[in-house]
Amino acid sequence: MSGFRTLLYKEVLRFWKVAFQTVAAPVLTALLYLLIFAHVLESRIEINGLRYTAFLLPGLVMMSVLQNAFANSSSSLIQAKVAGSIIFVLLPPISYGEFFLAYAGAAVLRGVMVGLGVLAVTAWFAPLQFAAPWWILAFALLGGGIMGSLGMVAGIWAEKFDQLAAFQNFLILPLTMLSGVFYSIHSLPPFWQKASHMNPVFYLIDGFRYGFFGVSDVPPLMSLSVSAASFLAVAICTLTLLRKGYKLRY
Numbered sequence: 001m002s003g004f005r006t007l008l009y010k011e012v013l014r015f016w017k018v019a020f021q022t023v024a025a026p027v028l029t030a031l032l033y034l035l036i037f038a039h040v041l042e043s044r045i046e047i048n049g050l051r052y053t054a055f056l057l058p059g060l061v062m063m064s065v066l067q068n069a070f071a072n073s074s075s076s077l078i079q080a081k082v083a084g085s086i087i088f089v090l091l092p093p094i095s096y097g098e099f100f101l102a103y104a105g106a107a108v109l110r111g112v113m114v115g116l117g118v119l120a121v122t123a124w125f126a127p128l129q130f131a132a133p134w135w136i137l138a139f140a141l142l143g144g145g146i147m148g149s150l151g152m153v154a155g156i157w158a159e160k161f162d163q164l165a166a167f168q169n170f171l172i173l174p175l176t177m178l179s180g181v182f183y184s185i186h187s188l189p190p191f192w193q194k195a196s197h198m199n200p201v202f203y204l205i206d207g208f209r210y211g212f213f214g215v216s217d218v219p220p221l222m223s224l225s226v227s228a229a230s231f232l233a234v235a236i237c238t239l240t241l242l243r244k245g246y247k248l249r250y
Contacts, residue, residue: 003094004102011106015072022110026068027117030060034122037182047184048215054126058209059181064118065140066201069111069147070154070172073103077155078164090249096242100152100235107148112140128212135220136211142227143204147172149234156241156248175201185217200230
């Protein structure tokens with residue numbers, strides 16, 4: 001596993017060297033979301049017996065985890081492909097399993113670090129209960145793993161930066177923004193409630209929020225099952241692309 005350790009170290013060092021951009025900037029973005037939405041809606045909305053700010057906080061934390069996990073693995077691969085430095089990762093005898101674990105692990109680490117940063121700077125806006133801490137950890141890791149793996153798929157598929165931007169803008173951003181971060185799906189019309197249940201990110205957000213308050217829109221075990229199945233599906237897809245060398249070796 002020396003190849004895995006070396007590649008993981010390289011990927012972690014890559015984003016940590018520019019932590020002001022990769023960690024601090026997303027924390028500031030989430031803080032701005034909170035300030036704007038909380039100021040406008042705090043006195044007008046209460047969801048599941050929670051103040052709107054309290055309801056919003058876990059969603060912002062998880063959204064930050066997901067978006068930054070995706071950004072880490074996808075940007076790393078596309079930059080390496082465009083610059084031609086991907087060859088230095090492919091030539092050493094590193095198995096595709098080690099390749100996957102290193103990139104996904106670094107993506108999860110960056111996502112969790114940003115999530116902790118968001119939690120640290122926003123937690124004083126509203127009391128958080130931490131009703132089920134292990135559920136919080138499980139959904140954070142699953143969410144980072146799903147988006148880190150999906151970022152690898154995007155980075156492998158894309159041949160230039162605008163293709164990667166299209167993947168992020170037309171798939172990742174809608175999935176995260178329409179997943180119940182800012183609202184409860186019970187406030188939606190019946191059609192859109194059913195549509196929300198087709199979004200795997202909804203289950204990540206809902207399960208993560210359950211870990212804080214013990215309340216959720218769907219049973220937490222259902223959220224955990226859907227999230228685990230989604231991670232398994234995306235991981236298998238990513239490993240298949242790596243094993244075949246799709247747009248990497250050929």
